[in-house]
Amino acid sequence: MDEKRExxxxxxxxxxxxxxxxxRQLGIEEARVEALVxxxxxxxxxxGYQAIVDWDAVDEERVTAMVELNVELDRETKYTDISARIxxxxxxxxxxxxSGDYDFAVEVSGDSMHDxxxxxxxxxxxxxEVTQTVTHFVMDTYKERGIEFGDHTxxxxxxxxx
Amino acid sequence: xxxAERVQAIPPSGIRRFFEIAEEMDDVISLGVGEPDxxxxxxxxxxxxxxxxxxxxxxxxxxxxxxxxEEISTYVRRWDLDYDPxxxxxxxTGASEAVDLAVRSIVDPGDVVAVPQPSYISYVPTVTFAGxxxxxxxxxxxxxxxxxxxxxxxxxxxxADVLMLCYPNNPTGAVMTREELAEVAAFCREHDLIVLxxxxxxxxxxDGEHTSIATLPGMRERTxxxxxxxxxxxxxxxxxxFALAPADAVTAMNRVHQYxxxxxxxxxxxxxxxxxxxxxxxxxxxxTQFDRRRRFVISRFNEMGLDCFEAKGAFYAFPRCxxxxxxxxxxxxxxRNVALVPGSVFGSGGDGHLRVSYATGMAELKTAxxxxxxxxxxxxxxx
Numbered sequence: 001m002d003e004k005r006e007x008x009x010x011x012x013x014x015x016x017x018x019x020x021x022x023x024r025q026l027g028i029e030e031a032r033v034e035a036l037v038x039x040x041x042x043x044x045x046x047x048g049y050q051a052i053v054d055w056d057a058v059d060e061e062r063v064t065a066m067v068e069l070n071v072e073l074d075r076e077t078k079y080t081d082i083s084a085r086i087x088x089x090x091x092x093x094x095x096x097x098x099s100g101d102y103d104f105a106v107e108v109s110g111d112s113m114h115d116x117x118x119x120x121x122x123x124x125x126x127x128x129e130v131t132q133t134v135t136h137f138v139m140d141t142y143k144e145r146g147i148e149f150g151d152h153t154x155x156x157x158x159x160x161x162x
Numbered sequence: 163x164x165x166a167e168r169v170q171a172i173p174p175s176g177i178r179r180f181f182e183i184a185e186e187m188d189d190v191i192s193l194g195v196g197e198p199d200x201x202x203x204x205x206x207x208x209x210x211x212x213x214x215x216x217x218x219x220x221x222x223x224x225x226x227x228x229x230x231x232e233e234i235s236t237y238v239r240r241w242d243l244d245y246d247p248x249x250x251x252x253x254x255t256g257a258s259e260a261v262d263l264a265v266r267s268i269v270d271p272g273d274v275v276a277v278p279q280p281s282y283i284s285y286v287p288t289v290t291f292a293g294x295x296x297x298x299x300x301x302x303x304x305x306x307x308x309x310x311x312x313x314x315x316x317x318x319x320x321x322a323d324v325l326m327l328c329y330p331n332n333p334t335g336a337v338m339t340r341e342e343l344a345e346v347a348a349f350c351r352e353h354d355l356i357v358l359x360x361x362x363x364x365x366x367x368x369d370g371e372h373t374s375i376a377t378l379p380g381m382r383e384r385t386x387x388x389x390x391x392x393x394x395x396x397x398x399x400x401x402x403x404f405a406l407a408p409a410d411a412v413t414a415m416n417r418v419h420q421y422x423x424x425x426x427x428x429x430x431x432x433x434x435x436x437x438x439x440x441x442x443x444x445x446x447x448x449x450t451q452f453d454r455r456r457r458f459v460i461s462r463f464n465e466m467g468l469d470c471f472e473a474k475g476a477f478y479a480f481p482r483c484x485x486x487x488x489x490x491x492x493x494x495x496x497x498r499n500v501a502l503v504p505g506s507v508f509g510s511g512g513d514g515h516l517r518v519s520y521a522t523g524m525a526e527l528k529t530a531x532x533x534x535x536x537x538x539x540x541x542x543x544x545x
Binding site: 001009010013014017021024025026027155157158159160161162 | 283450
């Protein structure tokens with residue numbers, strides 16, 4: 001694995017690593033780590049750093065829905081035109097063009113089911129190219145971006161073993 | 163009740179005292195654990211579940227399921243080991259059983275088994291249980307903890323009957339190059355030693371490919387190789403290992419095995435088949451994580467002034483503590499709640515060192531290293 005790939009892999013596991021700790025783990029100089037991170041950010045390979053939050057753990061009322069979206073294209077309108085319009089809404093956390101029965105998979109978040117429903121019906125559905133929306137409310141999250149939710153952190157190994 | 167003399171001759175484990183201290187404490191971060199913090203690959207676990215659901219709860223062939231022996235035979239070819247699944251592979255209940263079977267089927271009372279030190283703590287008792295005599299052969303950091311013909315000669319191993327090897331090594335993390343092994347192999351051929359080679363950490367080598375001494379000229383016929391699923395596949399609790407050896411040696415080991423274990427756990431054998439068929443990616447992911455932690459831990463020890471040998475295999479660092487390792491380990495445990503194992507537990511050559519397992523998550527590892535650094539700075543004077 002080259003240095004950049006290895007750095008990306010490490011950050012994908014934990015973006016909170018300090019430069020010094022990353023340098024120790026990769027066996028390279030701190031200055032080299034800083035330069036690589038800067039390069040990856042400039043190239044657009046690293047788009048941001050976020051925590052993966054289990055909102056249930058902080059008793060925060062938060063509603064998420066996966067919205068299937070069908071659209072109709074014409075000579076002047078491409079997928080990227082529609083996506084640019086939808087992506088601007090802060091309520092949209094994820095937006096992907098997918099293959100299969102529908103065109104876009106949209107993740108929408110809000111403070112209540114009412115908020116999310118209203119957003120879909122008043123902001124997304126009226127977009128001229130949108131022909132259909134199907135909203136699936138998320139009832140529980142068990143795994144997100146490779147991280148399993150729930151209490152699986154107990155280490156039941158012996159304190160010492162051969 | 164009467165106890166056999168050879169059992170009474172075995173001293174209590176050198177880490178038992180630390181167990182007792184740690185048991186009474188809260189918030190202990192343990193770097194004393196010789197097992198991965200990962201769980202077995204999910205595909206292997208589902209294979210175990212599936213085997214139970216289908217009611218596969220009977221004994222298997224004494225030597226292990228043929229399907230598994232075939233997979234093992236294919237698996238070890240990555241290290242140029244070529245063994246016939248019908249005659250030369252024995253599935254055992256952990257690599258530990260494989261070591262015990264080999265010793266019991268090869269060593270006669272009074273035979274001498276050369277054991278490089280520091281080494282895994284079970285080798286010497288296993289030899290004693292078989293009525294043999296263990297001969298310690300010191301290795302040192304000056305030689306990167308590799309075994310040398312000079313060390314063997316000086317220890318009197320020319321008159322030994324068997325040589326026990328463990329590379330990549332527990333507790334030092336040392337590996338041996340093909341050239342270094344070739345010198346040891348020449349010594350074994352010259353003095354007619356059988357080699358028992360514990361290669362349980364073969365899949366956890368970080369600087370290149372593992373070499374088995376059995377692949378060197380004239381060594382296959384005098385070597386028994388041990389390996390298993392505990393370390394590389396994070397399957398410690400499933401207790402499954404294997405031995406590779408010429409047919410007559412496997413037949414002899416199987417004779418002991420069939421009267422003690424009969425056969426290894428059937429559920430674990432099903433898990434192992436799947437582990438070998440489809441879990442290489444999961445194993446590689448674990449190896450990558452261990453490698454990063456290895457660099458991190460060695461770097462931190464050197465930065466805090468505890469000279470740390472550059473371990474290239476297994477999942478242990480072996481820094482020098484610059485004083486009494488038992489005192490260091492006990493004070494560190496009592497005062498900073500970090501458990502590690504004093505090097506002297508593993509025999510001569512381990513004095514003044516610490517075995518530090520980095521089979522622990524990075525977050526805990528960082529906290530543990532911070533605590534050790536504070537301990538060294540505040541309370542420990544590095545000689």
